Amino acid sequence: MTDYPKELDQKIVLGNTNTGRSNPSYDPEKGRESLAKEEQEKFDTLTEPVCETIKRDLLMIWVKLTYVMVPRTMIKEKAKQLRDWDLWGPLVLCLLLSLCLSFSANTDDGTLVFQIVFIIVWAGAAIVAINGQLLGGNISFFQSVCVLGYCLFPLTVAAFVNMMFLQFVYFFIRVIVVGVAFIWSSYSSVGFIAEMVVPEKKGLAAFPVFLFYLFLSWFILL
């Protein structure tokens, strides 16, 4: 049972940007591969216990989430983080959202709600990403999907709150909670999506994002 060094922990979590040593060959595009090659002789991920791996991955997701969600003024930090896209975060958030909605939905068929929400999240993210590329954007497909997935976080929180606490409260309060979550999600993701296209097409790139989150918000209120 090897205890991996603190330096390595910091490096992996922060994407190798804030370590003490200088690393001239670091390329943000290939962060993970160069890291793996570099550190392979130091320790072996196969021999560490599973909970360590999971803890590390969850921490990575959490760091990305805070980078994306908290409004920051430095767009460049965010861009650097998201160049290292991963789809674990979006998958976890999507599953949580679908589960909450299928438990609390006002229909007799909860599984249909789960199916619809799951498919809409992934298909919608794909369509919005392709739309961005067709409009001449310079962001890759998976980076867009990653951003849209991470920006689901406020809606997931709203769905959870709705399921646990707000079932028998006035409709108006639910509208307010879901509305705040919708505005937060849209504001975070529109910042990314609109950056990647020409200014004349910003509205065209942002409208599908609004539509996507609007539909999911309506689902929460259903």
Added chain:
Amino acid sequence: MADPRLGSYQPPVVEINKPRGEVPKKEDEEFNLLDIDFNNNDQSESDVNLDSSLSDKKQDNPVITDEDIQSDNGKFGNRLHDDQEEDINMNQLNDSLINPNRQNMADMEANEPKIVENRSSLRYFTVEYYKEYFDVTTQEVVSRLVRSCIPLYPGSIYDNGKVDLYGPIWIVISLNIAITVFGNIARYVSFDSKDEDIKYTSHLEGLTKSVPVITLYFVCMPAFLNVFLNFTGVQYVGKITFKLVSIYGYSFASFIPAIFLYMASAPVLPHRAFNSFEWLILFAAGFISLFFMFKEMVQVLRSNFEEVKVAAAVVCLGHFILILMMKWKFLS
């Protein structure tokens, strides 16, 4: 190579090594028999540059030499009447226009560098093929939307020449979402149950029925029209496959405010009036969308209306069926 015997006719310059990627403009002296505009109908040049197959056209240059004309004259043994001879001379002139073309084309093919272009059918599946149809700005899309909802404008909404697919695709998706969301809200508002046991449940199965129907309608009708127009030989300007899709998509734009009005009027009006108001709104939207579609199609087709009456009837029938389905299945 100007022959003084030909008078003021100057044969166009032959450029053998012109790169094939260029789309030939109409200002160039390019002569293609397949494209002769006998009635001078084609006033607009907007669709020419969008046809990617034009980049394959070779430079056909008629080089009329005197020997060709005279040798053809000699083939006719009998002495003809004056007007007939004049007619036959005209035909020979046309023939000699064609034959030198063929000879020249053979020469040119031998001299041209062999550029192998892979025009595989897989290019329809790449993103780059469709990028030219998304080349619009926000202002343009908004103006096109407004004009398609209120079709009382002169000219066409494609006045700046760009056919765009962004509008149609997102209008159809918004229509699907609008039907689901507003239909359920209207149902919720008009749900009056005196019995406390029957609670309101949302009707999500409607979504699984309405979305495929509307999307298939949006995809199949332009495809049908395209095939129909190609087979019946109706003449049209340029390539119309994506223009038909675009026109169809923009014609759905008038349905979205109609459905919004439908939802907004549900709590306001009493029940009986609401029913007839529903029909009124939907038929008004259908009428506006058909009016817009015919207005645009008239500018694309240039033929007699007798030939397209069948297509027009099918389009009207399709819209009518769509309105009926909306009223009975999707929104109630």
